Amino acid sequence: MDAASSVGAALALTLQSAGTAASALVLSPTTSIPAGTQMSDHMQQTETAIVAGAVAVLHNNAAAAVMIASTRCPRRWWMRPRSTAWWDGFVMSVSSDEQWRLFFRMPRALFYRLVEELRPELEKTDTVMRRAIPVEKRVATALWVLAHRGSYKQIGQRFGVGAATAREVLVEFALAMRKHLLPRTVYLGSVHEIMDGFAELGFPQVVGAVDGCRCLIVPPLRQREQSANRMDSYSILLQGTCDHTGRFVDVEIGGIHKARVICNSAIFKGMEAGTFVPGNPTITMCGQQIGPLLLSNSDHPIRTWLMKPYPGATNDKERLFNENLNRAKRVAEKAFSRLKARWRFLTAPLHVGKENLIPIIASCVVLHNLCETKGRVLDEGHHYRRNSELPTPRAPLVDDEDEKKREGEAVREALAQFFHTGRT
Missing domain, CATH: 1.10.472 (Cyclin A; domain 1)
Structure with missing residues (x-):
């Protein structure tokens, strides 16, 4: 508001005040007419008093309005000017x-x-x-x-x-x-190319290596226990599956327990159903049928398609298997290291709303794949479509988990025998 507007507003307020005062003087029931005085003389005296009072009030308020206008800050801008x-x-x-x-x-x-x-x-x-x-x-x-x-x-x-x-x-x-x-940008790609890449690293039939990292967050109010991990910090888990080059082929964001996250993930259900890898190419090794494999760590359950190290390897065969698995799985560990080195936003507590955590973390994964392939995934991604149709899950049997564990251990034993003897 400029000075002229301030003075105008003050004048209007003054006239309104003067009119109110005049009405009070004329209409007040306590106003008395002296004896022997004509009505017209009294009215004339009253009007003269009203005008004199209004002029005085107007003068005082106008002076105050000019003083306020002279000290008022200039009009603020709609958008603060900033340098670009x-x-x-x-x-x-x-x-x-x-x-x-x-x-x-x-x-x-x-x-x-x-x-x-x-x-x-x-x-x-x-x-x-x-x-x-x-x-x-x-x-x-x-x-x-x-x-x-x-x-x-x-x-x-x-x-x-x-x-x-x-x-x-x-x-x-x-x-x-x-x-x-x-x-x-996040898709499986050429299965045979990925298998050949992992075979050069010393582990055949592999289509991905699974790893993860914890992204620190600021927990929502009254929901701290849902985000607390065993290290007494608050985080959300980013689980990723990488190919032999370190490109992510699948990601899962959410949760805090690794075993629970992978068991509820789409890639776990897809590998169980045999729909994640097109064609499911299979080979026979030491009398055991071996299909596409994922490499993981000891936190995850073993399956015929999910290999984990021997816990407490006691002989040369088991130690050699663990060495080969860790060497091939290292591509995923390095991929996560490059991810967090490029996009340092993931290395500090994420000060964003709970509903925006997953999109922001997912965008970092997309940017990682863009940088790793120099944008090639934008062209190749049109040719690959993930099959998201999964069969209706059946009710699990009582000994279903034990049976799957025994089958997974049999596949691991066949691979360990192959690494140790070199014979299929």
């Missing part, structure tokens, strides 16, 4: 892929391809109040948050947006990544 010099200068002047990888973890060409993939979901329209943030800046802001783990305020200052806007941009980016790019 760093982002504008970087886009216009930096073309080195090395610098783009340093800041955004990917080369310039891959960055702009990602922008075009997400443009239909992230593009906004201008309004009469402000111009929309370009999609390029939205993607860059989200990548910077995930890569550098700074505060929203610091990141907002770098890109010329508010802290709340930076948080909103991150959530919208993660939701778009999960919706549009997760199915295209």
Whole structure:
């Protein structure tokens, strides 16, 4: 509100006050007319008093309005002005892929391809109040948050947006990544190529290595016990299955107990039903039929398709099996190390809403696959479709778990015999 508006408002208030005072003087029942005084003389005296009082009130209030207007702060802006010099200068002047990888973890060409993939979901329209943030800046802001783990305020200052806007941009980016790019970038791929890759690492018939990491979170109020782990911290489990190159072929996000998470996962049900690997290629080794395998650690149950190390290996055959399994499974451990090194947002407690945890973690997995393959998954993902149709589960038998454990141990024993003797 400017000075003229302030004075005008004060004058209007003054006139209203004067009118109220006049009405009180004229209509008050306590007002008496002196004896011997004509009615017209009394009315004239009353009007003169009213006008004199109104002028005095008007003068005093006008002076106060001028004083208030002279000390009032200038009108605030609709949107706080912020500098976008760093982002504008970087886009216009930096073309080195090395610098783009340093800041955004990917080369310039891959960055702009990602922008075009997400443009239909992230593009906004201008309004009469402000111009929309370009999609390029939205993607860059989200990548910077995930890569550098700074505060929203610091990141907002770098890109010329508010802290709340930076948080909103991150959530919208993660939701778009999960919706549009997760199915295209996280898939099994060529089964024979993956098996050949693991065979070169010393373990045949393998289509993936399973590992996981805990992402620290800020637990919701009154729900701390649901997120507490055995280390007395609050976290959510990211379980991933990787191929021989370290690319994720399946992810499960949620829960805190590894064995429970994998048993409830889609890949567990798909491997049990024989639908995860197309064709289920099988070989005979030491008299045992061996189909596609996943490699895991000792926290998971053993199955004919899920191999885990011998607990407390007591002889050379068991120790050799464990060495081969650990060597092949190391690709998953390294993949998780690269994931958290690139996207450092996962290395600190995630200050996001509970409903946004899974999309943000999933977006980091998608970005990992994009960087690992230099964007190749965007082209190949169209050719692979995950079969999500699973058979209706039957009621488990009493000794069903023991039977599956014995069958899994028989497959492990055949593989250990093969590694030890070299004969199929």
